[in-house]
Amino acid sequence: MGLDFTIIPEYLDLLIAGTWWTVALTVVSMAMSLIIGVVFAVMQLSRHRLVRWPVTFFAWLFMGTPLLLQLFLIYFGLVQIGLDLNAFVAGVIALSLHFAVYNSDIIRSAIIAIDDGQYEAARSLGLSQFQTMTRTIVPQAVANVTPALGNMMIALLKESSLVSVIGVMELTLSAQRAISDSFRSFEFYLAAAAIYYVVNLTLEQAVRITERRSARYR
Amino acid sequence: MDIELIGRIWPFFAEAAWVTVKISILAIMLGLTLGFTAALASLSRNPVLRWPARSYVSLFRGTPALIQLFLLYFGGPQIGIHLEPFEAGVIGLGVNIGAYMCESIRGAIISVEKGQTEAGSCLGLAHHQVMSRIILPQAARMMVRPLGVNAIALIKGSAIVSTISVVELSYTAHRYISSTYKPFEMFILASVFYLAIVTIFSYGVKWVDRGVALE
Numbered sequence: 409m410g411l412d413f414t415i416i417p418e419y420l421d422l423l424i425a426g427t428w429w430t431v432a433l434t435v436v437s438m439a440m441s442l443i444i445g446v447v448f449a450v451m452q453l454s455r456h457r458l459v460r461w462p463v464t465f466f467a468w469l470f471m472g473t474p475l476l477l478q479l480f481l482i483y484f485g486l487v488q489i490g491l492d493l494n495a496f497v498a499g500v501i502a503l504s505l506h507f508a509v510y511n512s513d514i515i516r517s518a519i520i521a522i523d524d525g526q527y528e529a530a531r532s533l534g535l536s537q538f539q540t541m542t543r544t545i546v547p548q549a550v551a552n553v554t555p556a557l558g559n560m561m562i563a564l565l566k567e568s569s570l571v572s573v574i575g576v577m578e579l580t581l582s583a584q585r586a587i588s589d590s591f592r593s594f595e596f597y598l599a600a601a602a603i604y605y606v607v608n609l610t611l612e613q614a615v616r617i618t619e620r621r622s623a624r625y626r
Numbered sequence: 627m628d629i630e631l632i633g634r635i636w637p638f639f640a641e642a643a644w645v646t647v648k649i650s651i652l653a654i655m656l657g658l659t660l661g662f663t664a665a666l667a668s669l670s671r672n673p674v675l676r677w678p679a680r681s682y683v684s685l686f687r688g689t690p691a692l693i694q695l696f697l698l699y700f701g702g703p704q705i706g707i708h709l710e711p712f713e714a715g716v717i718g719l720g721v722n723i724g725a726y727m728c729e730s731i732r733g734a735i736i737s738v739e740k741g742q743t744e745a746g747s748c749l750g751l752a753h754h755q756v757m758s759r760i761i762l763p764q765a766a767r768m769m770v771r772p773l774g775v776n777a778i779a780l781i782k783g784s785a786i787v788s789t790i791s792v793v794e795l796s797y798t799a800h801r802y803i804s805s806t807y808k809p810f811e812m813f814i815l816a817s818v819f820y821l822a823i824v825t826i827f828s829y830g831v832k833w834v835d836r837g838v839a840l841e
Contacts, residue, residue, distance in 0.1 A: 594701030
């Protein structure tokens with residue numbers, strides 16, 4: 409069977425809808441993984457072992473096993489304990505937990521990296537505790553984490569293709585739907601790859617702009 | 627937790643773990659070869675070498691590994707490439723990780739101070755001699771760790787070949803989840819094997835790193 413790319417426009421709506429779901433997955437999971445990542449980072453900096461250890465164990469487990477396996481655990485595991493979530497929610501939970509572990513590492517080292525002198529300087533200039541945090545510490549921490557977190561989001565975009573195996577109708581599964589209808593594997597996987605590539609480049613550009621903007625706080 | 631079930635089926639997981647190890651090692655070897663070639667090509671002054679290497683890295687790092695694998699395995703037959711699942715898995719994973727490894731190797735080469743190149747040329751060494759005698763031995767120390775990170779990411783990433791029905795760890799876990807409805811037990815069982823493989827491998831990377839640093 410030769411190649412015939414003229415078939416792609418017929419399924420364009422399907423692919424575009426899939427692209428939006430991929431973007432939604434990426435944005436929602438990234439936001440959640442940041443929130444969980446901050447919580448994990450703060451817990452790991454705690455003085456109490458009982459607070460630190462659960463996070464350390466969870467991080468070890470989730471860094472040492474494949475995302476696909478974690479996806480199976482969350483999707484089928486939640487069904488087993490009686491929570492019949494839809495695939496999108498299960499996908500978001502799996503992606504957020506997986507990336508939260510990596511994000512928390514980045515955030516933790518950014519917090520550690522800020523010099524104690526910065527707190528002291530801000531306090532001696534008469535800033536309140538709240539002002540010290542919002543004006544001095546957080547802007548610097550944000551500037552430090554932006555490049556690394558940006559790379560995580562780019563990784564998340566690509567890894568989000570895995571949730572197609574539990575039936576989330578994102579870009580990969582949309583391409584598969586088009587294929588099962590048209591029997592044109594090469595054309596649609598290539599089309600999906602092209603769309604991922606464009607979204608990826610756009611995201612990279614956005615990360616670069618954010619990086620430049622936040623660099624002045626360094 | 628169903629210990630009795632785990633006791634009965636763990637040998638199947640052990641067998642599957644061996645497939646994961648085999649596919650990972652082969653893919654890492656392919657990735658290193660491609661990564662090394664692409665890194666040298668991308669640093670070349672000749673655009674005919676540089677341009678294809680840079681496009682390879684950009685395209686394969688810019689799209690999901692899963693899509694690349696599907697394109698090769700399901701799309702391949704349309705352009706005359708017929709592969710067994712295992713072969714497609716090795717090639718798909720290897721070509722993908724090669725792009726990341728290229729960046730690790732390139733980064734290490736670039737990080738060698740420029741004065742080293744100049745000193746080499748001043749001593750009358752040819753360009754390839756400067757590369758092989760001066761730059762690469764120094765860059766080797768710097769690339770072990772990032773390449774180790776790539777390789778460990780590949781071991782975990784190899785789970786995706788379960789989607790093209792290579793019977794490795796994640797495939798086996800998925801199959802037993804569907805037949806026994808015990809996702810927690812299967813996750814723990816597969817995780818033990820993944821963690822063991824990853825742990826042993828990272829010790830190997832540390833050992834190589836120490837060996838290279840001593841030289």
